[in-house]
Amino acid sequence: MKTKYAFHPEDYCIGENERFYSEMAARGWRLAGRGQYLSRFERGEPADDVYRIEVDYRDFPEDRLELYRECGWELVTKRGFVNVFRAGAGADAPELYDHPEEQAETIRRMRRRDRLTNLLVLALLLPYLAVLVSLGGGPGRLAAEMVYLTVNLPGVPAMYTVLLIYAILLGIDGSVRLRRLIRRLEGGLPLDHTPKRRGTAHIWAVIALVALCLGAVAAELVTYRKTEPMPESSDGVYITLADLGFDGERRGILSPEDRSRVEKVWTPVADVTLVWETVEHAGDWVSLDQDVYRLRIPALAEPMARALMARSDITRDTAEFERLEVPGWDWARASEFECFAARGGTAVRVYLFLPQNTSPPQERAEVFARILTEIANRLDANS
Amino acid sequence: MGDTGPMTEAMYYVLLALTRPDHGYGLMQRIRELTGGRVVMGPGTLYGILTRLLREQYITLRDEDGRRKTYLITERGREALLEEYRRLKRLVEDGRELEDEN
Numbered sequence: 001m002k003t004k005y006a007f008h009p010e011d012y013c014i015g016e017n018e019r020f021y022s023e024m025a026a027r028g029w030r031l032a033g034r035g036q037y038l039s040r041f042e043r044g045e046p047a048d049d050v051y052r053i054e055v056d057y058r059d060f061p062e063d064r065l066e067l068y069r070e071c072g073w074e075l076v077t078k079r080g081f082v083n084v085f086r087a088g089a090g091a092d093a094p095e096l097y098d099h100p101e102e103q104a105e106t107i108r109r110m111r112r113r114d115r116l117t118n119l120l121v122l123a124l125l126l127p128y129l130a131v132l133v134s135l136g137g138g139p140g141r142l143a144a145e146m147v148y149l150t151v152n153l154p155g156v157p158a159m160y161t162v163l164l165i166y167a168i169l170l171g172i173d174g175s176v177r178l179r180r181l182i183r184r185l186e187g188g189l190p191l192d193h194t195p196k197r198r199g200t201a202h203i204w205a206v207i208a209l210v211a212l213c214l215g216a217v218a219a220e221l222v223t224y225r226k227t228e229p230m231p232e233s234s235d236g237v238y239i240t241l242a243d244l245g246f247d248g249e250r251r252g253i254l255s256p257e258d259r260s261r262v263e264k265v266w267t268p269v270a271d272v273t274l275v276w277e278t279v280e281h282a283g284d285w286v287s288l289d290q291d292v293y294r295l296r297i298p299a300l301a302e303p304m305a306r307a308l309m310a311r312s313d314i315t316r317d318t319a320e321f322e323r324l325e326v327p328g329w330d331w332a333r334a335s336e337f338e339c340f341a342a343r344g345g346t347a348v349r350v351y352l353f354l355p356q357n358t359s360p361p362q363e364r365a366e367v368f369a370r371i372l373t374e375i376a377n378r379l380d381a382n383s
Numbered sequence: 384m385g386d387t388g389p390m391t392e393a394m395y396y397v398l399l400a401l402t403r404p405d406h407g408y409g410l411m412q413r414i415r416e417l418t419g420g421r422v423v424m425g426p427g428t429l430y431g432i433l434t435r436l437l438r439e440q441y442i443t444l445r446d447e448d449g450r451r452k453t454y455l456i457t458e459r460g461r462e463a464l465l466e467e468y469r470r471l472k473r474l475v476e477d478g479r480e481l482e483d484e485n
Binding site for chain 1 (some may be wrong): 391392393403408411423424425426427428429430432436447449450451452478
């Protein structure tokens with residue numbers, strides 16, 4: 001048998017669903033099943049069938065079904081709260097509810113259940129957020145993760161945001177509509193079985209979500225990564241330890257895999273250069289790590305620099321960061337081992353590990369200022 | 384009427400029809416007869432009222448064969464029905480002068 005699927009209105013749009021199924025039947029598509037978003041129809045003769053929805057999450061007892069059947073109403077399908085009944089045009093079936101206030105009671109039950117579900121979702125979400133916040137070291141860390149994700153994998157935060165907005169809007173929309181319907185029924189007005197077709201907002205939200213998922217996958221697919229051994233001298237927007245006067249043989253600290261390297265990453269939002277260099281200098285190790293983000297959205301530069309700072313695993317206490325004034329940079333902070341800075345459309349993170357007694361901390365600030373100046377010169381030369 | 388609030392027209396007719404035992408569909412027919420076709424009770428309305436009246440012990444389950452349940456009014460239900468009848472009667476009597484004016 002020929003079947004087709006179509007998006008149906010939200011569960012709480014009762015009259016809209018009834019009208020939708022009746023219209024499909026008139027076009028020769030008889031309802032066969034209802035899912036979360038889609039309903040299944042089977043091809044038949046066009047019929048003036050009437051559809052009515054009873055809201056009840058419990059299964060109907062047999063005596064209730066028999067009563068409805070004797071009145072001409074057959075249960076076609078059930079999904080969650082939505083029980084869809086059908087009566088043929090000639091069945092002369094009475095309306096399920098001749099007293100609207102009786103139907104109001106069923107809607108009130110649905111709303112109570114709906115509220116409970118919303119509360120449960122919230123109850124599950126809040127500890128999850130709390131854990132995220134506490135693990136991350138404060139609400140700022142959460143925002144930092146979002147900015148970081150936006151730059152490195154733009155599809156993910158976009159999807160998360162849309163999903164969150166969708167859930168909130170759907171919750172509000174459902175609550176408002178059910179409240180309005182209950183008031184109408186309590187006022188003695190029967191449910192409108194043929195309202196103007198609405199209640200399809202979620203269809204567009206689902207389409208947008210699918211599009212965003214595909215976009216996220218596409219963004220990941222088009223993200224370009226290339227890792228190469230580090231050249232003798234800088235050929236990009238970074239400096240080498242030799243530029244700082246630390247000459248020596250380059251090598252990995254722990255394994256050959258962590259040898260000095262330059263990784264270039266292209267995302268839809270940024271061109272990223274990640275540089276890791278370690279040299280053996282005067283019998284000790286010196287390491288320099290540089291992450292340079294050239295952003296296509298200049299306004300993201302400072303938020304990204306702050307996000308990188310908040311995500312630091314080396315300097316966990318943000319109080320350790322001090323303001324750094326460096327010509328050519330709009331914003332800069334430094335701790336003993338790291339500095340973060342932003343200018344125009346660029347955000348950088350620099351990690352410098354020097355042997356224990358190389359210099360006191362205040363001189364390191366000067367070293368960071370020098371590194372930033374050098375990077376700025378290279379950025380200017382590359383722009 | 385107990386926790387169910389004031390007796391509605393639908394409840395009144397269900398209790399009235401259940402002064403003799405009947406099942407759901409039979410009740411609908413009986414109410415239609417009693418009201419001369421004025422009240423055509425829907426199955427959703429009826430089932431909701433039966434559930435509530437059972438909970439309030441105004442009616443009881445007389446018989447059950449799986450697909451059909453037969454109900455009957457209880458003594459408590461009869462008292463409530465009679466009280467409502469008297470209340471309605473007083474209302475009608477109070478308004479009798481309206482008829483006299485016409």
